[in-house]
Amino acid sequence: MNDAFIEDTTAIEAAAVSYLTAFNRADAATVISTYADDGVLMAPGRPATVGKSSLAKTYPGIFEKVSFDMKYEIKEVVQTSAAWGFVRSTTEGTQIVKATGEAHSASYQELFLLRKSTDGVWQIARYCTVNVTP
Amino acid sequence: MNDAFIEDTTAIEAAAVSYLTAFNRADAATVISTYADDGVLMAPGRPATVGKSSLAKTYPGIFEKVSFDMKYEIKEVVQTSAAWGFVRSTTEGTQIVKATGEAHSASYQELFLLRKSTDGVWQIARYCTVNVTP
Numbered sequence: 001m002n003d004a005f006i007e008d009t010t011a012i013e014a015a016a017v018s019y020l021t022a023f024n025r026a027d028a029a030t031v032i033s034t035y036a037d038d039g040v041l042m043a044p045g046r047p048a049t050v051g052k053s054s055l056a057k058t059y060p061g062i063f064e065k066v067s068f069d070m071k072y073e074i075k076e077v078v079q080t081s082a083a084w085g086f087v088r089s090t091t092e093g094t095q096i097v098k099a100t101g102e103a104h105s106a107s108y109q110e111l112f113l114l115r116k117s118t119d120g121v122w123q124i125a126r127y128c129t130v131n132v133t134p
Numbered sequence: 135m136n137d138a139f140i141e142d143t144t145a146i147e148a149a150a151v152s153y154l155t156a157f158n159r160a161d162a163a164t165v166i167s168t169y170a171d172d173g174v175l176m177a178p179g180r181p182a183t184v185g186k187s188s189l190a191k192t193y194p195g196i197f198e199k200v201s202f203d204m205k206y207e208i209k210e211v212v213q214t215s216a217a218w219g220f221v222r223s224t225t226e227g228t229q230i231v232k233a234t235g236e237a238h239s240a241s242y243q244e245l246f247l248l249r250k251s252t253d254g255v256w257q258i259a260r261y262c263t264v265n266v267t268p
Contacts, residue, residue: 014252045268075182080218084215088174111184111247130176134179
């Protein structure tokens, strides 16, 4: 808390973009690496996934069932302290249920709460994504 | 940013609880009063509602259509700086579509990002809620 405030919004945004682009290419390993050890995923249709070892099970399960072709838009990037910041974004595109091949348009909004690690890396501490389309 | 860090998790939690209980009794005025002027709501089935004047239209629209009987559980309260903190919670209960009287069980999770105003009041800066049940 007593660390000097160093403006770091570029790195904060880059961490969220790293997540969004890895998610879109179904790259579970990179997705999981963008989280802090205590990271939490809050996504539609499931309870919160808490901690990196649980996240490492959840994401492959998502990517097995659905493929995504989404474009993101960063709505805001705010650094709230030396070690914390948040990013709000939207994603829009197509998702395909792999079992059936059924494709439909999809639209989400995302709130990333990011924390700077002791190594100076911005990581996802909490992440909430919610569907815009019903 | 240079304000001294004063431990304030009780007030942070109280702000989130104030929102959750006002929402449950369809008290739009109190719900809206828990937000900062630049507050943002991210909820299922709609784009982000940005700013208090937009929030003042969105919530009455929700309460006209649906009534809620939900119990909340606070999962974590974290103060990240002198003026910022977050709360993660879950809500579970019944919601009723007013037009049809149709009731169904519902379960959500919530992420509140709160900021302390210059008057020392913790307000909702960003809020994301997502359904646990599909």
